[in-house]
Amino acid sequence: MKSLDDLKKIRDAAQKKVTMRGKNEGTRVLVGMATCGISAGARPVMNKFVEEIAKRDMNTVTVTPVGCIGECAIEPIVEVLQGEERTTYCKVTEEAVERIINEHIIGGKVVADYVIGKYRL
Amino acid sequence: MIERAHVLICSGSNCISRGSKSLRQEFEENLDRLGIRDEIKLVNTGCVGLCEQGPFVIVYPEGVFYSQVKMKDIKTICDEHLYKGRIVEKLVFDEALTETKEVRAFDEIKFYAKQTRVALRNCGLINPDDIEEYIARDGYRALGKVLLDMTPLSVIEEMITSGLRGRGGGGFSTGLKWKFAYNNKADQKYVICNADEGDPGAFMDRALLEGDPHSILEGLMIAGYAIGADKGYIYVRIEYPTAIEKLKIAINQAKEYGLLGKDIFGSGFNFDIEIRLGAGAFVCGEETALIASIEGSRGMSRNKPPFPAERGLWGKPTIINNVETLANIPAIIFQGAEWFSRIGTEKSKGTKVFSLGGNIKNAGLVEVPMGTTLREVIYEIGGGIPKNKALKAVQTGGPSGGAIPESNLDLPIEYETLIAAGSMMGSGGMVVIDEDNCMVDICRFYLEFTVEESCGKCTPCREGTKKMLEMLQIISSGNGTLEHLDKLEELARMVKSSSLCGLGQAAPNPILSMLDNFRDEFEAHVVDKKCPGGVCKPLIKLFVTDDCIGCTKCAQNCPVNCISGSAKQLHTIDTSACIKCGICKNICPVDAIVSI
Numbered sequence: 258m259k260s261l262d263d264l265k266k267i268r269d270a271a272q273k274k275v276t277m278r279g280k281n282e283g284t285r286v287l288v289g290m291a292t293c294g295i296s297a298g299a300r301p302v303m304n305k306f307v308e309e310i311a312k313r314d315m316n317t318v319t320v321t322p323v324g325c326i327g328e329c330a331i332e333p334i335v336e337v338l339q340g341e342e343r344t345t346y347c348k349v350t351e352e353a354v355e356r357i358i359n360e361h362i363i364g365g366k367v368v369a370d371y372v373i374g375k376y377r378l
Numbered sequence: 379m380i381e382r383a384h385v386l387i388c389s390g391s392n393c394i395s396r397g398s399k400s401l402r403q404e405f406e407e408n409l410d411r412l413g414i415r416d417e418i419k420l421v422n423t424g425c426v427g428l429c430e431q432g433p434f435v436i437v438y439p440e441g442v443f444y445s446q447v448k449m450k451d452i453k454t455i456c457d458e459h460l461y462k463g464r465i466v467e468k469l470v471f472d473e474a475l476t477e478t479k480e481v482r483a484f485d486e487i488k489f490y491a492k493q494t495r496v497a498l499r500n501c502g503l504i505n506p507d508d509i510e511e512y513i514a515r516d517g518y519r520a521l522g523k524v525l526l527d528m529t530p531l532s533v534i535e536e537m538i539t540s541g542l543r544g545r546g547g548g549g550f551s552t553g554l555k556w557k558f559a560y561n562n563k564a565d566q567k568y569v570i571c572n573a574d575e576g577d578p579g580a581f582m583d584r585a586l587l588e589g590d591p592h593s594i595l596e597g598l599m600i601a602g603y604a605i606g607a608d609k610g611y612i613y614v615r616i617e618y619p620t621a622i623e624k625l626k627i628a629i630n631q632a633k634e635y636g637l638l639g640k641d642i643f644g645s646g647f648n649f650d651i652e653i654r655l656g657a658g659a660f661v662c663g664e665e666t667a668l669i670a671s672i673e674g675s676r677g678m679s680r681n682k683p684p685f686p687a688e689r690g691l692w693g694k695p696t697i698i699n700n701v702e703t704l705a706n707i708p709a710i711i712f713q714g715a716e717w718f719s720r721i722g723t724e725k726s727k728g729t730k731v732f733s734l735g736g737n738i739k740n741a742g743l744v745e746v747p748m749g750t751t752l753r754e755v756i757y758e759i760g761g762g763i764p765k766n767k768a769l770k771a772v773q774t775g776g777p778s779g780g781a782i783p784e785s786n787l788d789l790p791i792e793y794e795t796l797i798a799a800g801s802m803m804g805s806g807g808m809v810v811i812d813e814d815n816c817m818v819d820i821c822r823f824y825l826e827f828t829v830e831e832s833c834g835k836c837t838p839c840r841e842g843t844k845k846m847l848e849m850l851q852i853i854s855s856g857n858g859t860l861e862h863l864d865k866l867e868e869l870a871r872m873v874k875s876s877s878l879c880g881l882g883q884a885a886p887n888p889i890l891s892m893l894d895n896f897r898d899e900f901e902a903h904v905v906d907k908k909c910p911g912g913v914c915k916p917l918i919k920l921f922v923t924d925d926c927i928g929c930t931k932c933a934q935n936c937p938v939n940c941i942s943g944s945a946k947q948l949h950t951i952d953t954s955a956c957i958k959c960g961i962c963k964n965i966c967p968v969d970a971i972v973s974i
Contacts, residue, residue: 258636259644261522264513267635271514277384277438278503290463303382304417311380319439320382322463 276316283317284362286310289334291325297332298350305354306335318362331373337361346371381419383460388434388502390425390588391620392581392742397449398433404449408456418460424589424624426502427743428489431471436502443487445471473761489740492759494721496729497545497705498745501589506624509631512592518637520711521596524603525645533604533711534560540715541727542707546572546663546700547778547804547880549726549793552707555697558687559605562695567607570691570698571598572668573614573621576660577776578827580807582731583701585743587614587621590705591628595638597704599649600711605697610651613668615658625653660777660831664879665690665698667833678833679879700805702731722748726792734760736809737767746791753787756810767812770911771895775804777824777831778884780891781817800891802884816911817896818903821888822850828885839882842873846889854914858904867893912973915958922949925970932962932971 258264288294288303299322306320326334331347337357344367346357356368387393387401402420409415426434431445435455442465444455451469458464467475473489474482495501504511512518524533538553559567571594575583587594598610614622629651632638640648654672661667662677669691671677690696706728710718719727726748732755735741739761746755752772756762763769771781780801782789789795793803811820825847834840849866852858870886870893877883893900902908909917922932928946933939940956943949951962951971963971 258518258642261519261526261643263636264518264522264643267510268513268516268519271510274508275504275511275514277381278386278441288463290461292462295462307380307382307417321439322382322461324462324464 272316273311273314277319283319284315285338286318286320286362287323287336287338288320289324289326289332289336290322293325293329294332294334297329299333301351302333302335302349302354305351306358309354309358313358313363315358315362328373334373345373347373382417384419384421384438385460386421386423386426386434386436386438386502388424388426388432388436389422389620390429390432390502390585391618392425392429393433394620396433398447400449401433401435401447401452404452405456408453409460412456412461414461421505422507423503424501424506425585425743427498427585428471428740429743430739430741434471440465443471443474443482444469489742489744489759489761492750492754493745494729494747495745496709496718496721497586497593497702497731498589498743499709500593501585501743504590506589506591507627509592509628509635509637512590516712517592517708518596520708521599521637522643524600524711525643525647530560530604530606533600536711536715537604537707540710540718541722541725542703542710542718543726543793544700545702545706545730545805547775547802549803552699552703555687555699556601556604558685559607559695559697562688564695566609566692566694567605568691568694568696569598569601569605569607569610570668570672570696571610571612571614571701571704572663572665572698573612573618573701574656574663574668575615575618575701575805576658576663576831577778577805577807578824579733579735579809580776580805581733582743582806584618584621585733586701586705586731587618588624591621591624592632593705593708594625594701595628595632595651597699597707598651599638599642600707601697601699601704602649603647605695607697608648608650610649611654611672611691612651613654613656613662613672615656615662617658622653622655629653659833660827661833661879661881664881666879668698669696676833678835679881681878702806723790723792725794730791730803730806732806732808734808734810736773737763737769737812737815738810739764748792749790751788751790752782755791755808756787760810763810763812767814769810770813770815771811771817773801773809773811773820773888774807775802775884775887776807777827778802778880778887779804779807780887781811781820781895782891783895800887800894802887814911814913816854816909816913817892817899818850818854818909819911819913821892822847822854824888825850825885828881832881832885836876836878836882838873838876839878839885842869842877843882843885845869846873846886850889853900853903854909854916856903856907856914856916860901860904862904863893863897863900908974918958918973919953920951920956920958920960920963920971920973921953922951923970923972924948925968926966927968927970929967931965931967935961935965937961 335346337344435444542552543549667677667679686696731745874886933941940952
């Protein structure tokens with residue numbers, strides 16, 4: 258350790274290790290991971306979320322596996338919670354994950370192609 | 379692979395003794411079985427504080443707090459929570475569930491919500507074996523600030539301004555202590571971390587060493603820089619194997635990262651730390667005895683002055699700081715003396731860690747701002763007394779402290795107020811005593827301890843503590859007189875004023891404070907020949923009350939068969955044959971057996 262900058266570099270890199278432990282008030286991504294969700298392919302979808310979010314250093318976004326929401330036919334279901342606002346996506350694929358992150362979580366615009374209303378109107 | 383969830387397993391000694399060590403392997407096996415091993419990060423952390431409910435598993439990002447986790451529960455947590463995302467409600471700590479069964483995050487639980495964690499800031503949150511997790515929480519930044527931007531004198535001034543006082547018991551200003559050592563010029567100086575935690579029931583220092591060892595190293599280095607020492611010792615008792623192991627790992631990692639050794643941060647400052655193991659003698663917590671022990675001599679105290687700051691280890695200026703004091707230092711430097719002095723009261727700044735034990739629901743480790751009342755600690759954080767028993771007293775300061783009666787519970791916790799109430803802050807043991815305890819018996823317990831631990835060098839302590847114990851034994855056997863109480867008090871005052879070191883000077887404190895606050899209980903022993911707490915065997919008799927349901931449990935378990943009575947009938951105890959072992963009282967399902 259030759260300077261404060263060295264310490265800061267280690268600190269910045271290491272913070273990824275611990276940011277998850279603390280109060281999370283940012284965006285929450287809930288992935289339906291009951292048996293129906295898993296068999297419909299929710300696991301790669303969730304992993305994709307985790308990877309992409311980590312890649313972009315989005316510290317305030319957490320990914321949580323949740324239980325069955327009940328609409329098993331349109332799994333994998335992903336919900337994005339931002340404050341009071343809840344958006345439900347269904348039949349989410351790995352490609353859809355990128356769009357949800359880029360257009361919705363970062364861009365602030367709901368990805369209409371996958372919202373539940375499209376299937377349930 | 380990036381982990382999507384962190385599973386924190388409490389690996390403090392309390393949880394290890396409740397079986398947390400094998401939990402990790404069980405997690406690994408289950409995660410492997412589910413094929414999600416690399417999605418989940420397993421972290422062994424230090425003590426999370428609520429030891430009564432251990433072992434703990436905390437799952438992030440949700441912050442779900444599982445308590446009393448057993449081996450068989452791991453499969454459920456893995457299958458349900460980690461694989462399917464369904465929180466296992468039945469394993470969640472009771473107080474973490476709202477009335478509507480919603481799961482509260484860990485830091486919203488009442489036990490934690492009332493606390494302010496400065497010394498314990500990282501305990502239970504980081505992996506103590508990973509220096510990078512400490513660095514991620516701004517670790518070693520205070521050291522960098524001190525070495526590159528501050529002069530030793532400005533560090534000392536900062537400590538004086540912060541108002542930090544020694545957390546080992548004495549309560550002396552840390553900054554002033556450093557200043558004395560700074561002013562004593564010498565070719566070599568030393569800093570010592572006093573980790574010889576000896577009070578029965580106290581485990582704050584152990585939890586800090588196990589849960590956040592780097593904060594102690596950092597504090598020690600800052601102290602070294604301030605007084606001009608390049609060598610530090612950590613004196614820790616061999617009874618703390620986990621703490622020693624964590625310290626060794628931490629020292630090695632700090633060396634690896636160049637945070638310990640030569641020319642730290644390119645500042646030209648060198649520092650080395652060595653661990654010295656003590657054999658577990660209470661007197662070695664006293665500064666001069668500790669120094670003697672490090673030097674390889676028998677642990678005995680000597681006269682002061684000269685104080686260690688003038689002539690300490692190997693005759694060189696030395697400062698000795700307690701573990702908790704050191705843990706506060708990086709936080710004070712990093713966040714500023716101003717910030718620290720806003721916490722607490724006028725004369726007692728900051729927070730204090732207590733190990734809460736005795737007759738209390740949430741036994742464990744708590745850190746509260748100075749000025750918090752005893753009542754808040756016991757009832758709001760500690761959850762009160764089990765079985766709704768009445769509180770009789772709170773014992774603070776271990777064998778060097780005293781007992782504070784119920785009537786004084788609204789006292790704010792400060793160094794001065796506790797002394798004025800006949801007790802002391804001590805290192806932070808807090809034992810809650812309910813109505814079923816006998817104050818004479820508790821005095822006897824502490825005196826047995828000090829008799830055993832007296833080093834024997836000075837007569838008042840060596841002989842005085844022994845005579846006081848003998849008198850207490852006479853009182854609790856029912857052979858005491860009022861004269862014994864007066865003699866006991868007189869001897870206690872004599873030992874207090876004439877002993878050589880803190881051990882002897884403080885050993886009479888339990889007697890003096892309990893005679894002062896609970897004299898009626900002592901008098902009951904010598905005048906009425908009764909033990910109001912129902913503890914002192916020669917003075918009690920066991921009776922069955924009308925509440926007896928005739929379950930026959932007591933009769934079946936009595937080792938001397940002195941209980942008679944048939945099923946569903948009122949039982950009776952033959953008091954002449956009874957050996958007062960208390961088994962019947964403990965086993966009775968309706969509390970129908972009382973001792974009078």
